[in-house]
Amino acid sequence: MFRKGQDAVQLKSKAEIAKMRAAGRIVARTLDTLRAAVRPGMTTLDLDAIAERSIRDAGAVPSFKGYHGFPGSICASVNEEVVHGIPSATRVLAEGDIIAIDCGAILDGWHGDSAITVAVGEVSDEDRTVMEVCEEAMWQGILATRAGNRLGDIGHAIETAINTRGRYGNVQEYGGHGIGTEMHMEPHVLNYGRPNRGIKLVEGMCLAIEPMVNLGTRHVLQLDDGWTVVTRDGKRSAHFEHSVAITEDGPLVLTAREENRETIARLGLPDPGF
Structure with missing residues (x-):
């Protein structure tokens, strides 16, 4: 069903949220596989092939492939690339790079969407810190994704x-x-935003929470390929994302990965069932 308010927002039943968690598990396992695969000398197209195989072997379909003409099963954004990087046979990962991997899957008509940023070998303290800042901002946004809050509370928390x-x-x-x-x-x-502004959050809403944090300024531009977004100053960027359902017990992380177990428990979030 849809709730009519400032926007038309699809609300999900508990059964539908369970279906979204099933799609989210496929995304989570695919990202785990990709994290383990990342190493110097790989191309971003290599990672794309791994992702597509993982998603299809699980009985799902990559959300991104063919989406408005996007050619990949993942977005692979390296270093100064913020989001929407196109997987390429010529983009070879090198020691010290960071790569944001955004992944989506459709299972039985329901979508999961999540992103991580991964270090390629040993990276600088500066790069590791911006990754930590971005991931923590995501979790703070997730904590604000609660019934009774307003949309602006999420942006304000991030x-x-x-x-x-x-x-x-x-x-x-x-x-x-x-x-x-x-x-x-x-x-x-x-x-970003002001607290207590925007539409009211209610049970059944499902939102993707995804900050993008740059080492330099916030300003970005899109390349001529029509997809890849980069920082204007050429400095590096991190991107993290989880899909979240608003439930009576709090924010349920639909794309939770095994490595998130401790964080979810520490923050007092509902157990998504790993």
Whole structure:
């Protein structure tokens, strides 16, 4: 069903949320496989092939492949690439790179969507820190994804988490989104904002929470390929994302990975069933 308000937002039943968790598990396991596979000398197209095989072997379909003409099963964004990097046979990973891998899968008509940023071998302390800042901002956004809050509370939580860590660029042109029977749905979820503003969050909403944090300024631009977004100043960027359902017990992380178990317990979030 859809709730009519400031936006038309799809609400899910408990049974539908369970189906989304099933899709989310496939995304989670695929990202685990990709994290383990990342190493110097690989191409981003190599990673794309691994992802597509993992998703299809699980009985699902890659969400991204063919989406508005996108050619890959994942977005693979290296270093200064923020999001929407196209997998390529000529983009070879090198020691010290960082790569953001965004992955989506459709299972029985329901979508899962999640992203991680991975170090390629040993990376600088600066790079590792921006990855930590981005991931923590995501978790703070997730904590704000509760019935009774408003949409602006999510963006405010993300923005505050980033700003308390130092001078980082919080990308504003791109953000999170509703998710369900489509990958991108209402509402658009900004990574900045004012508390207690925007539509009211209610049980059954499912949102993708996905901050993008730059080492330099927040400013980005899109390349001529029509997809790849890069930092204007050429500095590196990190991207993390989870799909989340608002339930009576709190924010349920639909794309939770095994490595998130401790964090989910520490934050007091519902057990997603690993």
